[in-house]
Amino acid sequence: MVHSTLNPALVSxxxxxxxxxxxxxLFCAAYVLPGLFGRDPWRNADVTSFGYMAAMADGRTAWxxxxxxxxxxxxxxxxxxxGAIFIRVFSPWMDPALAARLPFAMLLxxxxxxxxxxxxxxxxxxxxxPLPFAFGGEADPVDYARxxxxxxxxxxxxxxxxxxxxxxxxxxxxxxxCVALYTYALAASPSRxxxxxxxxxxxxxxxxxxxxxxxxxxxxxAGSLVCLRSAYPxxxxxxxxxxxxxxxxxxxxxxxxxxxxxxxxYRTLDSATAVARQWLWFLWPVWxxxxxxxxxxxxxxxxxxxxxxxSCAAVTAAASVVMGGQDRVLMLSLPALALLAAFALPTxxxxxxxxxxxxxxxxxxxxxxxxxxxxxxxxxxxxxRPAQNVIKLAPGFVTQFSVLALVLAVVGxxxxxxxxxxxxxxxxxxxxxxxxLPASGVAxxxxxLMTLMLPVLDYARSLRPLVTRVALHVPHTACIxxxxxxxxxxxxxxxxxxxxxxxxxxxxxTDCTYLLQPERKAGKHPAPPGWTLVARVSRPTDRTExxxxxxxxxxx
Numbered sequence: 001m002v003h004s005t006l007n008p009a010l011v012s013x014x015x016x017x018x019x020x021x022x023x024x025x026l027f028c029a030a031y032v033l034p035g036l037f038g039r040d041p042w043r044n045a046d047v048t049s050f051g052y053m054a055a056m057a058d059g060r061t062a063w064x065x066x067x068x069x070x071x072x073x074x075x076x077x078x079x080x081x082x083g084a085i086f087i088r089v090f091s092p093w094m095d096p097a098l099a100a101r102l103p104f105a106m107l108l109x110x111x112x113x114x115x116x117x118x119x120x121x122x123x124x125x126x127x128x129x130p131l132p133f134a135f136g137g138e139a140d141p142v143d144y145a146r147x148x149x150x151x152x153x154x155x156x157x158x159x160x161x162x163x164x165x166x167x168x169x170x171x172x173x174x175x176x177x178c179v180a181l182y183t184y185a186l187a188a189s190p191s192r193x194x195x196x197x198x199x200x201x202x203x204x205x206x207x208x209x210x211x212x213x214x215x216x217x218x219x220x221x222a223g224s225l226v227c228l229r230s231a232y233p234x235x236x237x238x239x240x241x242x243x244x245x246x247x248x249x250x251x252x253x254x255x256x257x258x259x260x261x262x263x264x265x266y267r268t269l270d271s272a273t274a275v276a277r278q279w280l281w282f283l284w285p286v287w288x289x290x291x292x293x294x295x296x297x298x299x300x301x302x303x304x305x306x307x308x309x310x311s312c313a314a315v316t317a318a319a320s321v322v323m324g325g326q327d328r329v330l331m332l333s334l335p336a337l338a339l340l341a342a343f344a345l346p347t348x349x350x351x352x353x354x355x356x357x358x359x360x361x362x363x364x365x366x367x368x369x370x371x372x373x374x375x376x377x378x379x380x381x382x383x384x385r386p387a388q389n390v391i392k393l394a395p396g397f398v399t400q401f402s403v404l405a406l407v408l409a410v411v412g413x414x415x416x417x418x419x420x421x422x423x424x425x426x427x428x429x430x431x432x433x434x435x436x437l438p439a440s441g442v443a444x445x446x447x448x449l450m451t452l453m454l455p456v457l458d459y460a461r462s463l464r465p466l467v468t469r470v471a472l473h474v475p476h477t478a479c480i481x482x483x484x485x486x487x488x489x490x491x492x493x494x495x496x497x498x499x500x501x502x503x504x505x506x507x508x509x510t511d512c513t514y515l516l517q518p519e520r521k522a523g524k525h526p527a528p529p530g531w532t533l534v535a536r537v538s539r540p541t542d543r544t545e546x547x548x549x550x551x552x553x554x555x556x
Contacts, residue, residue: 007127007129007130007131007300008296008297008346008347009128009129009130009131009343009346009347010130010131010346011130011138011139011144011346011431012133012137012138012139012429013137013138013139013140013143014429015139015147015346015429015430015431016139016140016143016144016146016147016430016431017143017147017429017430018143018146018147018150019147019150019154019430019432019436024150024153027153027154027157027439027440027443028109028112028153028157030412030443030444030446030447031112031157031442031443031446032105032108032109032112033105034408034446034447034449034450034451035167035446035449035450035454036098036101036102036105036167037098038454038458039097039450039454039457039458039462040097040458040462040463040464041097041100041169041462042168042458042461042462043461043462043463043488043492044486044488045168045170045172045328045488046168046169046170047462047463047488047491047492047495048068048486048487048488048491049079049080049083049168049169049170049171050083050096050097050100050169050491050495051068051487051488051490051491051492051494051495052066052067052068052073052080052083052084052491053066053080053083053084053087053100053169054084054087054096054100054491054494054495055067055068055491055494055495056080056081056084057083057084057085057087057088057091057096060494063077063080063081063084064077065077066080066084068487068490068491068494068501068503069482069487069490069491069493069494069501069502069503069504070501070502070503070504071487071490071503071504074171074211074260075211075256075257075258075260076171076174076209076210076211077209078171078174078206078209078210079170079171079173079174079210079211080171082103082104082107082174083099083100083103083104083169084100085103086099086100086102086103087099087100090102096495100169101169104168104169104170104173104174107173107174107176107177108166108167108173108177110177110180110181111156111166111176111177111180111335112153112156112157114177114180114181114183114184114335115152115153115156115180115183115184115335115338115339116149116150116152116153117149117184117187117188118152118180118183118184118186118187118188118308118309118335118339119145119148119149119151119152119153119187119338119339119342120145120146120148120149121145121184121187121188121190121191122148122187122304122305122308122309122339123144123145123148123149123305123342123343124141124142124145124191125190125303125304125305127300127303127304127305128148128300128303128304128305128343129141129144130144130346147430147431147432148342148343148345148346148431149342150431150432151341151342151345151431151432151435152338152339152341152342153338154432154435154436154438154439155285155286155289155337155338155341155342155435155438155439156286156334156335156338157439157442157443158285158286158435158438158439158441158442159282159283159284159285159286159334159337159338159442160281160282160283160284160442161282161283161327161330161331161334162331162334163442163446164282164327165327165328165331166331167446170328171210171211172211172328172329172331172332174206174210175207175210175211175212175215175332176331176332176334176335178203178204178206178207178210178212178216179203179207179215179219179312179316179332179335179336180335181199181202181203181206182199182200182203182204182207182219182223182312183308183309183312183335183336183339184196184199185197185199185200185203185242186200186223186226186227186242186304186308186312187304187308187339189227189234189235189238190232190234190235190238190304196238196241197238197241200223200241200242200245201241201244201245201248203245204216204219204220204245204246204248204249205245205248205249205252207219207249208249208252208253208258209252209256209258211258211260212319212329212332213249213250213253213258213259213260214259214260214261214319215315215316215319215329215332216246216249216253217246217249217250217253218315218319219311219312219315219316220242220243220245220246220249221246222311222312222314222315223242223308223311223312224239224242224243224246225311226304226307226308226311227239227242229302229307230304231303232304235304262323262324262326263322263323263324264322264323264324264325264326266324271325274325275321275325278325278327278330279330282327282330282331283330283333283334283337285341285356285435285438286334286337286338286340286341287337289340289341289344289345290313290337290340290341290344292344292347292348293306293340293341293343293344293347294306294310294340296344296347297343305343306340306343308336308339309335309336309337309339309340310336310340312333312335312336313333313336313337313340316329316330316332316333316336317330317333319332320332320333341435345431345432345434345435346431348434352434353433353434356434356435356437356438357423357424357434357437360437360438360441361420361424361437361441363441364416364437364440364441364442364444364445365416365420367441367445367448368413368416368444368445368448371445371448371449371452371453372409372413372448372452373386374386374387374390374452374453375409375452375453377390378390378399378456379399379401390456393460393541394456394459394460394540394541395540395541396459396465396540397455397456397459397460397540399455400455402451405451405452405454406451406452408447408451409447409448409451409452412443412444412447412448412451413444413448415440415444416440416441416444419436419437419440420437423436423437459540459541460540460541463488463489463492463496463539464492464496465539465540466489466492466537466538466539466547467492467493467496467497468496469537469538470493470497470516470537470547470549471497472535472537473534473535473537473549474497474499474514474534474549476497476498476499478499478500478512478513478514479499479500479501479502479511479512479513479514480493480499480500480501480502480512480514480515480516481501481502481503481505481506481507481510481512481514481515481516482501482502482503482515482516482517483502483503483504483505483506483510484506484517484518485503485516485517485518485547487503489516489547490503500512507528507529507530507531507550508528508529512552513551513552514534514549514550514551514552515528515531515549515550515551515552516547516548516549516550517547517548517550518545518546518547518548519536519545519546519547519548520544520545520546525548527550528550530552530553531550531551531552532550532551532552532553533548533549533550534549534550534551535548535549536548536549537549
């Protein structure tokens with residue numbers, strides 16, 4: 001038990017007014033639903049993972065270790081199973097890309113919900129409660145916990161890293177849900193009976209099955225230590241469950257061959273500073289709030305409301321550093337950092353909260369105005385320059401108009417204006433008020449991107465245009481060798497073009513009659529021996545990377 005004079009939180013009852021549930025649900029809907037419909041899987045990790053799922057659903061590869069272009073996928077079967085099952089269940093009534101995105105949208109919803117409940121349970125602990133007032137009027141414990149949970153959820157939605165990677169169909173989103181489930185298990189261990197036990201026994205093994213067994217093992221060891229050092233006897237009795245889940249995770253990973261080791265390197269100072277710059281924007285705005293929490297609550301580091309999220313954030317952030325600064329691993333720290341950020345809210349000064357508000361108003365309003373200007377230029381021709389720039393960057397793009405997209409964008413923009421006016425009113429005292437504008441600004445920009453800008457974004461980031469250009473020179477029944485191309489290109493050729501792709505064998509030993517090789521536009525390479533150049537194609541928005549198409553003449 002921590003002495004009350006060391007507690008930095010001083011919160012009145014009017015400061016813990018609830019964020020209306022309908023408003024919170026609208027926040028989540030505006031964040032999760034845009035981007036779910038009306039687009040292709042985008043290049044790199046998104047379309048690569050989808051390619052494995054589609055191949056599994058179509059019976060073109062094994063379910064245990066799927067392949068694309070003959071290359072085995074990374075050992076993350078749980079994520080691929082989810083997408084493949086939904087494709088199989090909803091085909092042919094639903095587009096496979098949409099069907100594959102459905103379970104991952106549910107996973108994103110679960111991350112938001114689990115973060116809320118983890119914050120709620122941590123804020124209910126005795127050490128996390130604010131100081132009592134001499135003459136009453138302090139915050140009710142339940143209302144305080146709900147306000148802190150609202151703040152944690154808003155902090156998570158406001159993070160730029162989750163916005164970038166949280167809407168893809170990749171194993172990392174499955175890992176994020178597992179980490180959030182594990183964090184909830186530790187947070188709720190004193191008060192929820194069987195739920196935390198089931199959560200920890202599911203979360204860690206599923207994290208290993210999603211491609212992160214080492215992180216699962218490290219989280220289990222850190223969580224066991226936190227539980228053993230707890231002042232709550234019921235939490236200390238939870239430690240054997242965490243240990244059992246850790247042992248089970250290690251056994252499953254060993255039996256299934258899921259162990260992977262990815263150690264990065266920092267050869268130059270620039271590579272190290274690049275990671276630091278990545279953290280600054282990827283973890284914004286939770287990292288300054290989390291640091292403020294650690295300073296203000298520094299005498300409470302060993303208490304559960306700080307120790308639980310700090311241990312989870314430390315493990316996942318350290319894993320990102322060890323693996324060369326991978327942002328997809330760093331994303332796993334976001335729920336824990338959002339929990340830490342929430343505990344900064346009772347100690348924030350009014351000037352700091354005002355600075356956050358005005359920065360959010362300026363930054364996100366400028367972004368929204370830019371989206372509307374580009375949209376107006378594309379559809380009504382004024383101003384002229386933005387449309388010219390779009391056509392220059394995306395040659396061949398044809399403008400598409402959607403009434404539904406326009407209505408949704410207008411509603412979102414009006415809601416933003418109303419929120420700004422509401423938040424800047426001097427009568428607002430709620431704890432979570434400082435995070436309303438950052439979270440709603442992120443949701444607004446994502447909504448505008450996925451409505452006003454979606455056609456041009458889909459044209460620029462989908463590999464369908466490249467496959468369409470390849471199909472002009474290669475018959476659909478042909479086999480294509482492409483050992484030097486990215487896996488995302490293999491997956492796109494197999495799905496969009498229905499080609500058979502050999503990604504393992506090169507020009508000298510492949511049985512395929514067509515060969516695709518990447519080339520720089522400035523340096524055209526001679527054809528490999530025995531091959532004839534057919535054409536050079538590229539994505540419409542790529543001016544540096546070209547794909548050379550070669551054909552093997554028939555044997556005489």
